[in-house]
Amino acid sequence: MHDVRLFASIKHPAHPHQRGHMYISIRQCLINELDILQEIGYETFAETYSQINSPEIVHSYLQKAFNTKKLLEELGNAYCNFYFMYLGNELVGYLKINDAPAQTDINDPESMQIERIYVRKKHKAKGLGKILVDYTLQRARKKKYVWLGVWEKNVNAIAFYKKMGFIESGRHSFQMGDELQSDLLMKKIVNIKQRTAT
Numbered sequence: 001m002h003d004v005r006l007f008a009s010i011k012h013p014a015h016p017h018q019r020g021h022m023y024i025s026i027r028q029c030l031i032n033e034l035d036i037l038q039e040i041g042y043e044t045f046a047e048t049y050s051q052i053n054s055p056e057i058v059h060s061y062l063q064k065a066f067n068t069k070k071l072l073e074e075l076g077n078a079y080c081n082f083y084f085m086y087l088g089n090e091l092v093g094y095l096k097i098n099d100a101p102a103q104t105d106i107n108d109p110e111s112m113q114i115e116r117i118y119v120r121k122k123h124k125a126k127g128l129g130k131i132l133v134d135y136t137l138q139r140a141r142k143k144k145y146v147w148l149g150v151w152e153k154n155v156n157a158i159a160f161y162k163k164m165g166f167i168e169s170g171r172h173s174f175q176m177g178d179e180l181q182s183d184l185l186m187k188k189i190v191n192i193k194q195r196t197a198t
């Protein structure tokens with residue numbers, strides 16, 4: 001199941017009881033937790049994109065990407081993995097990582113895709129996104145690289161990924177509602193031995 005539990009200090013704690021070290025856990029989302037996944041998926045997607053997209057586009061994407069049938073298929077797909085992150089007992093973010101057969105592009109067996117990485121608004125900038133990236137890099141340690149697509153206008157996420165060592169490697173188009181948008185493809189090499197062997 002690849003669950004992890006860390007005892008880590010978080011930056012900018014919202015409450016005095018979060019000062020110092022806190023338990024952070026990451027665990028796979030179970031099929032019977034679909035409603036929780038849907039809720040955090042809707043909430044964090046709307047928080048991120050409502051300011052920079054029309055409500056129609058956001059609504060149409062949410063209907064398409066987070067409907068029950070689609071999420072159930074994805075939760076049942078062994079190549080597609082959702083993880084929940086908890087700070088203490090509070091669900092603070094989630095991650096979706098894909099192996100080649102479930103990737104939205106590239107589909108290279110030597111790669112892992114971060115398809116979604118979201119931290120709830122009030123918990124951003126505490127170091128939690130970095131923990132989710134580090135977790136992915138650990139999961140991908142036998143691959144050559146981790147890649148992701150990020151909307152060219154999501155400047156905060158692009159800055160975050162650059163900080164995490166991802167480098168722009170191309171572009172692809174992405175259908176968001178009725179609009180064809182452009183995503184940057186970003187990549188981080190994770191396994192030097194594999195890279196130099198080829």
Ligand SMILES: CC(C)(COP(=O)(O)OP(=O)(O)OC[C@H]1O[C@@H](n2cnc3c(N)ncnc32)[C@H](O)[C@@H]1OP(=O)(O)O)[C@@H](O)C(=O)NCCC(=O)NCCS
Nearest residue numbers: 117118119124125126127128129130150156157159160163
């Ligand atoms: C992007 C996201 C996952 C980052 O998570 P986070 O918990 O806020 O980021 P962290 O606190 O772990 O930041 C890690 C590092 O990146 C840096 N960073 C984060 N956001 C940054 C930004 N907008 N500009 C510059 N640096 C940034 C931090 O300063 C930190 O650097 P440090 O380790 O030197 O202190 C989170 O902000 C989020 O959920 N955003 C909305 C959803 C989204 O856009 N997801 C990506 C979709 S492709």
